[in-house]
Amino acid sequence: MRTISKQEENAMEAVKWGVVGTGHIAGNFAECMTYVSGARKTAVTGTSIGKARDFATRHGFDMSFSDFGEMLETARPDVVYIAVPNHLHFKLVMAALDAGVNVLCEKPMADNAFQLERMIAKAREQGVFLMEGMWTRFFPAVEKACEWINAGAIGRVRSVRAAFGLKAAPDWQMWKASAAASAGALRDVGVYSLAMAFLGFHETPESIASVYSLKNGADSHSELMLRYSGGRAAFLTGSFEIVTDSRAVFYGDDGLIILGDKFWCPNRAKLYAYDDADILSTTLTETLEDPYLSHGFQYEIAHVMECVLHGRKESSLYPLEESLKSVRLTDSLRKEWGVRYPSDV
Amino acid sequence: MRTISKQEENAMEAVKWGVVGTGHIAGNFAECMTYVSGARKTAVTGTSIGKARDFATRHGFDMSFSDFGEMLETARPDVVYIAVPNHLHFKLVMAALDAGVNVLCEKPMADNAFQLERMIAKAREQGVFLMEGMWTRFFPAVEKACEWINAGAIGRVRSVRAAFGLKAAPDWQMWKASAAASAGALRDVGVYSLAMAFLGFHETPESIASVYSLKNGADSHSELMLRYSGGRAAFLTGSFEIVTDSRAVFYGDDGLIILGDKFWCPNRAKLYAYDDADILSTTLTETLEDPYLSHGFQYEIAHVMECVLHGRKESSLYPLEESLKSVRLTDSLRKEWGVRYPSDV
Numbered sequence: 176m177r178t179i180s181k182q183e184e185n186a187m188e189a190v191k192w193g194v195v196g197t198g199h200i201a202g203n204f205a206e207c208m209t210y211v212s213g214a215r216k217t218a219v220t221g222t223s224i225g226k227a228r229d230f231a232t233r234h235g236f237d238m239s240f241s242d243f244g245e246m247l248e249t250a251r252p253d254v255v256y257i258a259v260p261n262h263l264h265f266k267l268v269m270a271a272l273d274a275g276v277n278v279l280c281e282k283p284m285a286d287n288a289f290q291l292e293r294m295i296a297k298a299r300e301q302g303v304f305l306m307e308g309m310w311t312r313f314f315p316a317v318e319k320a321c322e323w324i325n326a327g328a329i330g331r332v333r334s335v336r337a338a339f340g341l342k343a344a345p346d347w348q349m350w351k352a353s354a355a356a357s358a359g360a361l362r363d364v365g366v367y368s369l370a371m372a373f374l375g376f377h378e379t380p381e382s383i384a385s386v387y388s389l390k391n392g393a394d395s396h397s398e399l400m401l402r403y404s405g406g407r408a409a410f411l412t413g414s415f416e417i418v419t420d421s422r423a424v425f426y427g428d429d430g431l432i433i434l435g436d437k438f439w440c441p442n443r444a445k446l447y448a449y450d451d452a453d454i455l456s457t458t459l460t461e462t463l464e465d466p467y468l469s470h471g472f473q474y475e476i477a478h479v480m481e482c483v484l485h486g487r488k489e490s491s492l493y494p495l496e497e498s499l500k501s502v503r504l505t506d507s508l509r510k511e512w513g514v515r516y517p518s519d520v
Numbered sequence: 521m522r523t524i525s526k527q528e529e530n531a532m533e534a535v536k537w538g539v540v541g542t543g544h545i546a547g548n549f550a551e552c553m554t555y556v557s558g559a560r561k562t563a564v565t566g567t568s569i570g571k572a573r574d575f576a577t578r579h580g581f582d583m584s585f586s587d588f589g590e591m592l593e594t595a596r597p598d599v600v601y602i603a604v605p606n607h608l609h610f611k612l613v614m615a616a617l618d619a620g621v622n623v624l625c626e627k628p629m630a631d632n633a634f635q636l637e638r639m640i641a642k643a644r645e646q647g648v649f650l651m652e653g654m655w656t657r658f659f660p661a662v663e664k665a666c667e668w669i670n671a672g673a674i675g676r677v678r679s680v681r682a683a684f685g686l687k688a689a690p691d692w693q694m695w696k697a698s699a700a701a702s703a704g705a706l707r708d709v710g711v712y713s714l715a716m717a718f719l720g721f722h723e724t725p726e727s728i729a730s731v732y733s734l735k736n737g738a739d740s741h742s743e744l745m746l747r748y749s750g751g752r753a754a755f756l757t758g759s760f761e762i763v764t765d766s767r768a769v770f771y772g773d774d775g776l777i778i779l780g781d782k783f784w785c786p787n788r789a790k791l792y793a794y795d796d797a798d799i800l801s802t803t804l805t806e807t808l809e810d811p812y813l814s815h816g817f818q819y820e821i822a823h824v825m826e827c828v829l830h831g832r833k834e835s836s837l838y839p840l841e842e843s844l845k846s847v848r849l850t851d852s853l854r855k856e857w858g859v860r861y862p863s864d865v
Contacts, residue, residue, distance in 0.1 A: 333762050334743060336755075340771075342794040384729030388751035398679060398753045400745035406733035408743045410681075410755040417678050417771040418794050418802050426685075426762040437800075449687040449763050455782075457763050 193252030205234035207472035218250035277304035313474035329427025337371035338412035339364035340419035359393035365413020372409035538597030550579035552817035563595035622649035658819035661786040674772025682716035683757035684709035685764035704738035710758020717754035
């Protein structure tokens, strides 16, 4: 059972968090703050003061607001966590940066590269921390997989498979499937699959082949093959229409890594070597088990707090360049598919 | 435990088999003949009379030959099974057809579409049975999967995943990796993955994206994305360089099918429905378990014998059109990759 160690606890000073949004993900995030010492539940902003107060009561926040600017001024948080529908991110991120406040914004942080470039320029101008909430990157199982990959434990990476597919009921979180909310399956769940490809292959793919289905102007299902030089590839899926195997696999010349059960918030990483004695077999050589508490946001929360406390302007684990790589790729796919957002230029 | 039933046994008259080849696969095939009543081990042809005699003794064949024509004339088999390196298939198949003998030839039966079209024309001219040995098609688990797919048990098929990857030791069956023997990973193992795509999608793909690695003029690794209309796709692998998950998966609009443990000779088919109560869950609704005896060639053997006894000219389960579809696709990929065989025109 992974908890923050005594040593880490001592090192962790208090950081005042302001949460924006009172939905499902904001609630999970707030719950996980409980497991990070020094994470102060300072303030929450909701679409109404009633919703904000309910959330504050439920999760133990000190102050409630229905106006974001007022929260920034009154509560003076060290960092804000933005967890609202996609198309509302830009305005809130820019407002926080303008106020000189550090920002962690849910993925996908920006609707398009145009927005993201403006956010990054603003963060640099203001000298504050900005990060997209790709929480996956901070799970110990993912860190272990990266460590194995970078140490050459599976040799050269040849193939990455990651599929995040769910079967949405007709009434399931409608905004996530709507172009009006700058959403769709690729940017809601497919970006996690993309993040796996980026862990396996650091360069830009040579080309991308895709199939997709659209519903109400946004993609509800897509599958991608990212092609890299030297016979390397990634098979990726982001879907609201099929329930896929939730493990990600990295095949290398010498072995493979499996991240699971759910690769986007994995509790396990396994390293296998190809078996010399049998052309079809593999041997488990190392396992990391991490039956973490609650939802697992604590790893991201602790990382952001460490960055903020050290005055860093971006994360070394999930730098802004990584966000740019992702949004440029989703921009080009959306263009190909004809998925346009109101904020597209 | 699946065995041939009493009823089937009564129906099965004797069929005289002539086996060509004394290697690993021919041996497995001979072993499986034991489990099909009426399958007479009439004759075997080897590259030398010594090898043929050893094989005949080991597997209980009546006659041994080092000359194929002599076997046809002397032993008068009802059907020959050809299990020799790829580049030798054409000459032997044509000789058997010329002699008016029914033919089952190991996959890949022909080096290219040009050869296959000539084989098919010859078989029709002679009025004899011809089939490529895609043994996978005859396993009860595969038949069950086809039945589910065709009955709409998973709704419209959206995605197929099939990877046949093994890690070849440097000294592993060299001819299988050589262009001189009309071989390579795509045609040795990748064709099984292709066969899964063909079970899921009956039409020709709109386009194919691929990555590949070459060794000594033949492909040693490739991954393919077959794109079909309406956002449908197949992710396929054929490799001598990575050991992949050996299960094939068919995702549909309403559920999924898993074929395993090894999808090319599966002992199990499982049908799952997407779970209404949880967007990420599935419920197992039906399983076929088939812990078959020996290597599993008995299903193909029994099918071919039934065809021969009924005077059929081709299999309804694996018709020659299916072989043409496969070889046309591998022809076009080889052309793209620059993998040329001596017999290519």
